[in-house]
Amino acid sequence: MSEIKKIGVFTSGGDAPGMNACIRAVVRTGIFLGKEVVGIYQGYQGMIDKKFINMDARSVRNIIQLGGTVLKTARCAEFRTPEGRATAYKNLKEEGIDALVAIGGDGTFTGAELLSREYDIPIIGIPGTIDNDLYGSDFTLGYDTATNTVLEAIDKIRDTAASHDRLFFIEVMGRDSGCIALHAGVAGGAEAILLPEKETAIDDLILKLEEGALSNKSSSIVIIAEGEKNGGAYNVAKRVKERFNFYDIKVTILGHLQRGGTPSSFDRVLACRLGYASVKALVAGESRKMVGLRGNLIQLTDIVESINNHSYKLEEDLLEMSAILSI
Ligand code: ATP
Secondary structure, eight states, X not given: OOOOOEEEEEEOSSOOTTHHHHHHHHHHXXXXXXXXXXXXXXHHHHHHTTOEEEEOGGGGTTOTTOSSOTTOOOOOSGGGSHHHHHHHHHHHHHHTOOEEEEEEOHHHHHHHHHHHHHHOOOEEEEEBOTTOOOTTOSSOBTHHHHHHHHHHHHHHHHHHHHHHTEEEEEEESOSSOOHHHHHHHHHTTOSEEEBTTBOOOHHHHHHHHHHHHHTTOSOEEEEEEXXXXXXXXXXXXXXXXTTOOSSEEEEEEOGGGGXXXXXXXXXXXXXXXXXXXXXXXXXXXXXXXXXXXXXXXXXXXXHHHHHHTOSOOOOHHHHHHHHHHTO
């Protein structure tokens, strides 16, 4: 393999807190190692539209603490076609970009894997998604911050729930992965947690809530991941309301506020480590790998393996524990 001279870095798919700290790490590590680094705006769309910008150490100053992504992100349908990828590669080649760092989720990795296989360009993926659902990393960038954001909301809602004797249903992000819901639910002392990975019978939920009400609980909070099988917070609340009249019932959908915000210290350190490791891996001749954190060590996983095993494995023990601790 010829020596890498110019590395392209981009963010793609949903934005996640920590992406900027990661871009900074990629740029500065690349420059330190004598490489040129180019930022690609709006992920794959930017490759097709030639949205390239030369980066230097100062171009990533003061971004370590920012949420979102200064390189912007996009979902690009054209890149899913062979023609779209051919245009992207032609543009990368014209720009002299001979290696890529892709920050995103499994969709981003699928695109990167195809490009690298079709055009033999080295790529390293960095798991950047709040869902924490990528195989090969115990944590993905943004997950910790998003969970803390949800937790802050739960704590605030608990204040009002307890003051008014209310039952709150709080819907959080997670179409396929209940990781945020489970962890924020445990940390927030939720009375019940409904997840996409596990069906919850409404009868069982009502029973649990009744037990709480009869044992003098002044409030109850149910966390619902958006992908859970009863159809989301409004549907669950409606069905519970028909048969449960201990508390006033309210619904809060947290929505996109979960994506933004200042990254936590955990996400910033993770971003630095993964960004740094991605460039070191490329320079060492690695390709088609994802850098991840496993047992507090940075490890490489084959990108195909990481795509094919992407789903978060439900921690049944946490769910069981949470049901006991919230009696
Ligand atoms: P998140 O987990 O936050 O949704 P993601 O990376 O999985 O992030 P996607 O929208 O699934 O987000 O993928 C990002 C982009 O990757 C897509 O818009 C598309 O351009 C590219 N991509 C996804 N799947 C493929 C595919 N099968 N072939 C080629 N490109 C793809």
